[in-house]
Amino acid sequence: MRIETYLIDDDSLSIYLTEQLLRAEGFSNLICTFVSATKALQQLVQNKEKTVPQVVFLDLNMPVMNGWQFLEALEPYTDELQGRCQIYILTSSLALSDMEKAKQYELVAGLIHKPIDSEEIKAIQARLQEQQG
Amino acid sequence: MIDAGTPLDSTGFEHSAEAAFRLDEKGRLSQLTAGFAGLLQQPAAHLAGQLLMELTVSSEADALRQYLRRAAAGEVVACEAQLLVQGQPLPVLLTLLPAAEGHAAGVYGVVRKELASSTNSLLLEREKHLSVIFDNIADVTFVLRREEDGQFRFMFVNKAFEQTTGVSAARVVGSLVPEVIPEPSLSMVLEHYNTALRTMKSVVWQEVSDYPNGRKTAEVSITPVLEPDGTCCQLVGIVHDLTAQKEVEADLQTSNERFQYALRATTDALYDWNVAANTLFWGEGFNTLFGYELKQNPTPFSTWADAVEEAEHQRVVAGLVQTAFNTANTFWQQEYKFLRADGSWAVVFDRGYILRDEHGHPVRMIGAMQDITARKEAEEKQLLLADRLGKQNADLQQFAYIVSHNLRAPLANALGYSNLLLRVDKASPVFDESLNHLRTSIQQLDGVLADVNGILAIRDQQGSYRPEPVALAAVCRQALTGLEKQLRQCGGQLHCSIAEQLQVQGSRAYFHSIFHNLISNAIKYRSDARPLQISIEASVAADEHVTIEVWDNGSGFDQEKEGEDVFQLYRRFHPDKPGRGIGLFLVKSHVESMNGRISVQSKVGIGTHFTLEF
Numbered sequence: 081m082r083i084e085t086y087l088i089d090d091d092s093l094s095i096y097l098t099e100q101l102l103r104a105e106g107f108s109n110l111i112c113t114f115v116s117a118t119k120a121l122q123q124l125v126q127n128k129e130k131t132v133p134q135v136v137f138l139d140l141n142m143p144v145m146n147g148w149q150f151l152e153a154l155e156p157y158t159d160e161l162q163g164r165c166q167i168y169i170l171t172s173s174l175a176l177s178d179m180e181k182a183k184q185y186e187l188v189a190g191l192i193h194k195p196i197d198s199e200e201i202k203a204i205q206a207r208l209q210e211q212q213g
Numbered sequence: 214m215i216d217a218g219t220p221l222d223s224t225g226f227e228h229s230a231e232a233a234f235r236l237d238e239k240g241r242l243s244q245l246t247a248g249f250a251g252l253l254q255q256p257a258a259h260l261a262g263q264l265l266m267e268l269t270v271s272s273e274a275d276a277l278r279q280y281l282r283r284a285a286a287g288e289v290v291a292c293e294a295q296l297l298v299q300g301q302p303l304p305v306l307l308t309l310l311p312a313a314e315g316h317a318a319g320v321y322g323v324v325r326k327e328l329a330s331s332t333n334s335l336l337l338e339r340e341k342h343l344s345v346i347f348d349n350i351a352d353v354t355f356v357l358r359r360e361e362d363g364q365f366r367f368m369f370v371n372k373a374f375e376q377t378t379g380v381s382a383a384r385v386v387g388s389l390v391p392e393v394i395p396e397p398s399l400s401m402v403l404e405h406y407n408t409a410l411r412t413m414k415s416v417v418w419q420e421v422s423d424y425p426n427g428r429k430t431a432e433v434s435i436t437p438v439l440e441p442d443g444t445c446c447q448l449v450g451i452v453h454d455l456t457a458q459k460e461v462e463a464d465l466q467t468s469n470e471r472f473q474y475a476l477r478a479t480t481d482a483l484y485d486w487n488v489a490a491n492t493l494f495w496g497e498g499f500n501t502l503f504g505y506e507l508k509q510n511p512t513p514f515s516t517w518a519d520a521v522e523e524a525e526h527q528r529v530v531a532g533l534v535q536t537a538f539n540t541a542n543t544f545w546q547q548e549y550k551f552l553r554a555d556g557s558w559a560v561v562f563d564r565g566y567i568l569r570d571e572h573g574h575p576v577r578m579i580g581a582m583q584d585i586t587a588r589k590e591a592e593e594k595q596l597l598l599a600d601r602l603g604k605q606n607a608d609l610q611q612f613a614y615i616v617s618h619n620l621r622a623p624l625a626n627a628l629g630y631s632n633l634l635l636r637v638d639k640a641s642p643v644f645d646e647s648l649n650h651l652r653t654s655i656q657q658l659d660g661v662l663a664d665v666n667g668i669l670a671i672r673d674q675q676g677s678y679r680p681e682p683v684a685l686a687a688v689c690r691q692a693l694t695g696l697e698k699q700l701r702q703c704g705g706q707l708h709c710s711i712a713e714q715l716q717v718q719g720s721r722a723y724f725h726s727i728f729h730n731l732i733s734n735a736i737k738y739r740s741d742a743r744p745l746q747i748s749i750e751a752s753v754a755a756d757e758h759v760t761i762e763v764w765d766n767g768s769g770f771d772q773e774k775e776g777e778d779v780f781q782l783y784r785r786f787h788p789d790k791p792g793r794g795i796g797l798f799l800v801k802s803h804v805e806s807m808n809g810r811i812s813v814q815s816k817v818g819i820g821t822h823f824t825l826e827f
Contacts, residue, residue, distance in 0.1 A: 091622060093650045093653060094625070097630055100633055100647065101632075104633065104637065172622040174621065194626070194629065195626065195628050195629025195632065
């Protein structure tokens with residue numbers, strides 16, 4: 081399946097894990113990984129005319145630019161990205177306040193606690209197919 | 214003591230040979246003695262009910278009416294009158310006495326035939342004057358006569374006697390002293406009377422007696438009246454009522470005593486500011502509270518103003534003057550530092566009441582200075598405690614953060630890899646790598662727990678921390694030993710210019726950790742653009758405070774963005790460099806454990822400069 085996916089996380093162990101879990105579920109063969117949110121943002125904004133990732137997995141706790149700052153930086157492009165790009169927050173934090181805060185961003189489709197499991201991956205797939213169909 | 218309400222024995226009265234009568238309020242004869250009837254040569258029954266006016270010469274009616282009115286109003290009146298006896302005028306001496314106290318019940322009259330008219334007129338005139346004098350004297354005046362049997366009988370009392378004692382003259386005159394004065398006063402006064410008679414000298418004493426209208430304090434003087442033959446059978450008594458004076462004195466004394474006790478009870482320094490003279494009158498408290506020995510009292514205003522701390526002059530002294538002269542306020546209060554005699558400072562709470570004249574101008578201010586130094590110190594201690602508790606609370610929140618994220622992150626990875634391992638082919642390279650990652654995740658978990666343990670250890674030791682002199686240069690060298698290889702490999706250089714003999718009170722282990730962390734940070738975050746230079750210096754200020762400075766020319770960080778966050782646990786600024794974000798947190802914890810302070814200045818691309826103060 082051709083689902084362009086961004087994986088943004090400063091923890092390389094977490095990135096490798098998520099990537100392998102997605103592959104094991106046959107989620108996508110087009111996964112771009114970023115250890116820096118700044119670089120991911122740069123690439124996303126640069127290519128947004130031609131192509132945008134249909135799914136972004138975003139870690140929250142990262143140095144320099146954290147997940148929330150990444151979402152803030154995308155705010156101006158909300159209309160442009162709406163319907164084309166779904167962002168899933170993927171965090172190890174269990175804080176309830178993150179759930180509330182996530183609802184403020186229209187592009188955020190959901191919040192998943194690490195590690196992501198196959199049920200969650202299947203649900204995201206189903207949702208994408210629904211939209212495309 | 215006789216009572217004003219006791220009726221006279223009317224039978225006795227009517228049979229008396231003395232010429233006397235009683236008039237009702239209309240001036241009619243209600244009672245008369247046989248003597249009086251005899252004088253008029255008419256039967257008593259015939260006279261009863263007649264107007265006295267009709268029994269006297271009509272030309273004197275107006276004057277008589279005046280006398281009667283005065284007597285009815287409570288005066289003893291002596292006057293001349295002419296009774297009509299068988300149509301002929303008979304000159305008599307008439308003494309009129311008020312019949313009863315308090316109401317217009319009539320008048321008693323005592324009649325005596327005049328003897329030789331010329332001498333009698335003179336005597337009468339004199340008696341009138343005396344009567345006026347006696348009745349207008351505020352002091353109680355009475356005349357006693359000693360009877361043959363040694364008893365004393367009241368011969369005369371004045372109006373003040375009635376007013377002071379509440380006993381009417383009519384009840385007293387003619388009575389024996391024991392009938393008027395009860396025991397125990399009786400024995401005492403009789404002794405004084407006899408002393409006066411025996412010594413022929415005045416006797417003076419003070420006494421407190423209970424009369425129908427209250428307790429009286431009086432000064433009594435008894436003076437014997439000498440007859441031409443040198444004998445004496447009359448005493449003149451004068452009682453000066455001291456009750457009011459005594460009460461005022463007693464009140465004043467009570468109120469003075471109360472004030473003295475209040476002054477002693479209060480530990481405050483009371484003062485009275487005389488605004489016009491610009492002087493302050495101080496209570497005892499000023500000396501005891503602040504240790505002064507005032508040479509004069511009142512003192513000039515400046516005595517107080519000069520002892521107020523210089524920095525607070527504007528607020529306190531100028532503030533008081535402003536309140537007194539430019540406002541209508543009646544209260545002023547301020548908290549300030551006040552110089553004690555021994556040169557130390559007292560924290561004072563001062564509160565004053567401003568008295569103003571009818572124009573609102575300040576006249577005086579009465580106030581009290583309260584020494585609240587101890588209370589203030591307790592408050593400050595409490596603030597310090599609250600501050601420390603706040604800090605500890607913030608630390609606890611940090612721990613919650615560690616648990617929620619830094620433990621959870623490697624744990625989540627470990628969980629994920631253990632799941633993944635079940636699903637991938639054991640022969641694939643992914644299986645091997647995942648197994649490796651699982652081990653790494655568990656090691657990270659262990660690392661975080663070790664950090665938490667280390668931090669808890671510092672906090673535990675804070676309570677039992679015993680400072681010892683630490684030779685800084687030696688400790689710095691030791692910390693460097695483990696890092697020399699790394700430093701050489703990156704081509705860096707370190708200059709330590711701490712004097713060998715410099716010692717600082719603290720913990721050797723803490724200083725070791727501080728130097729180790731700062732140097733290894735400098736190596737880790739060096740700039741690739743230039744060879745690393747680290748320099749460490751220490752200086753001692755005049756007040757013996759030691760400052761340690763550590764410079765490097767590394768990559769630095771954006772201080773405006775990160776500020777003091779660099780010292781927070783698990784806060785990292787260099788995603789491209791390995792690190793757990795615990796080093797600077799430990800450095801700060803160690804510095805603060807030794808009551809020191811740490812600050813940092815950094816510029817991206819230029820370097821970082823840590824300053825440690827002890």
